[in-house]
Amino acid sequence: MVKINSNYERLAGSYLFSTIAKKVRAFEESGPDKSIIRLGIGDVTRPLTPTVIKALHDAVDEMADEKSFRGYAPDLGYDFLRRAICENDFAARSCRVDEDEVFISDGAKPDSGNIQEIFDGKCRIAVCDPVYPVYVDSNVMAGRAGTLGTDGRYSDIVYLPCTAENGFSPQLPDSVCDIIYLCSPNNPTGEAMTKEALQKWVDYANANGSVIIFDAAYEAYISEEGIPHSIYECSGARECAIELRSFSKNAGFTGLRLGYAVVPKDIIRDGVSLNALWARRHSTKYNGAPYIVQRAGEAVYSPEGKMEIRGLVNFYMENASYILSHLKEAGHTVYGGVNSPYVWLAVPSGMTSWDFFDYLLERAGVVGTPGSGFGACGEGYFRLTSFGSHENTREAVDRICAL
Numbered sequence: 262m263v264k265i266n267s268n269y270e271r272l273a274g275s276y277l278f279s280t281i282a283k284k285v286r287a288f289e290e291s292g293p294d295k296s297i298i299r300l301g302i303g304d305v306t307r308p309l310t311p312t313v314i315k316a317l318h319d320a321v322d323e324m325a326d327e328k329s330f331r332g333y334a335p336d337l338g339y340d341f342l343r344r345a346i347c348e349n350d351f352a353a354r355s356c357r358v359d360e361d362e363v364f365i366s367d368g369a370k371p372d373s374g375n376i377q378e379i380f381d382g383k384c385r386i387a388v389c390d391p392v393y394p395v396y397v398d399s400n401v402m403a404g405r406a407g408t409l410g411t412d413g414r415y416s417d418i419v420y421l422p423c424t425a426e427n428g429f430s431p432q433l434p435d436s437v438c439d440i441i442y443l444c445s446p447n448n449p450t451g452e453a454m455t456k457e458a459l460q461k462w463v464d465y466a467n468a469n470g471s472v473i474i475f476d477a478a479y480e481a482y483i484s485e486e487g488i489p490h491s492i493y494e495c496s497g498a499r500e501c502a503i504e505l506r507s508f509s510k511n512a513g514f515t516g517l518r519l520g521y522a523v524v525p526k527d528i529i530r531d532g533v534s535l536n537a538l539w540a541r542r543h544s545t546k547y548n549g550a551p552y553i554v555q556r557a558g559e560a561v562y563s564p565e566g567k568m569e570i571r572g573l574v575n576f577y578m579e580n581a582s583y584i585l586s587h588l589k590e591a592g593h594t595v596y597g598g599v600n601s602p603y604v605w606l607a608v609p610s611g612m613t614s615w616d617f618f619d620y621l622l623e624r625a626g627v628v629g630t631p632g633s634g635f636g637a638c639g640e641g642y643f644r645l646t647s648f649g650s651h652e653n654t655r656e657a658v659d660r661i662c663a664l
């Protein structure tokens with residue numbers, strides 16, 4: 262009789278988005294006088310840009326011709342894409358990343374879930390609170406989390422509170438953590454770590470033999486000086502940090518699927534190169550991102566591609582700045598929205614995140630995401646996203662401000 266991986270039974274139910282959907286449906290059925298506007302979506306809405314579309318079409322045509330047809334892609338990615346990444350995302354920022362340290366994948370979510378496989382089952386993990394749930398759940402599945410408490414926290418995970426008091430920047434823990442997940446600019450808080458703050462974590466990791474998993478999916482949204490675009494801007498990061506990147510939020514590839522992980526050859530643990538371990542894992546379990554999608558990724562780095570991607574990011578950031586400035590003017594306390602497409606709103610005192618969700622839905626027909634759904638420290642906050650149209654975003658914000 263087969264037994265299941267019982268770690269899966271330790272997963273907390275993912276009620277957040279199903280509860281939101283249920284509440285929205287009930288509201289719709291009550292025959293409201295207002296249309297519903299969703300400012301909760303974490304998915305882009307603008308179409309792929311012309312340069313990307315052309316690269317896709319051209320690559321499709323190559324696949325139709327015997328002379329240019331391509332079969333299996335190299336497991337770790339095509340050289341043309343790895344080269345473009347090294348030059349544009351790293352060398353241009355004076356960071357050293359070699360081509361054989363870049364592993365092309367189908368996105369940062371799969372990478373952030375899979376990366377834990379190369380570490381021992383007893384490693385102690387640390388995550389920010391609030392947190393992108395994939396980091397936690399993938400470690401629950403692997404048996405590293407311990408038991409789930411009534412407070413929604415796992416006994417063996419170290420939670421790093423990110424609150425207004427610490428500027429939403431995780432502070433070093435008292436105990437030693439082996440694997441530390443950092444996401445900056447952050448989903449859900451929308452805040453980004455400064456270079457000094459990130460450098461402290463790199464120093465901590467090198468002092469303790471820890472490894473940092475740095476999720477930089479929102480790198481393209483950074484608008485301020487002093488915010489690192491890559492963890493490799495910090496000295497010593499090549500000895501302790503893995504960086505994850507995605508083409509989803511900058512270039513709109515959420516449906517196309519493309520990302521990459523950087524695993525420097527300088528990270529040695531237990532006398533073993535993590536670069537070699539990840540190469541082994543990747544080539545065993547993954548058969549490469551599609552050729553046409555890697556060509557589309559290459560096009561993102563062309564001069565026209567870069568301009569178009571800037572246009573996409575600017576489009577969403579216009580929404581973010583509208584949300585931010587108008588909510589502020591109306592007396593709300595808001596964070597994020599400057600180096601990321603997320604605005605993190607402090608809910609009015611006396612209300613929980615869910616109270617505020619119900620209040621916004623019923624009174625304004627606006628849907629957001631309750632902060633408590635991302636962790637205990639998210640209680641009292643509410644996430645609004647900038648991925649909608651200008652028209653819907655303005656209408657939603659105007660309705661909130663009129664309450």
Ligand SMILES: *Cc1c(COP(=O)(O)O)cnc(C)c1O
Pocket residue numbers: 367368369370371393444448476478506507508509510515519520
């Ligand atoms: C959207 C997002 C990603 C990107 O995931 P993909 O699989 O590349 O689409 C990664 N990390 C965080 C925190 C995100 O919000």
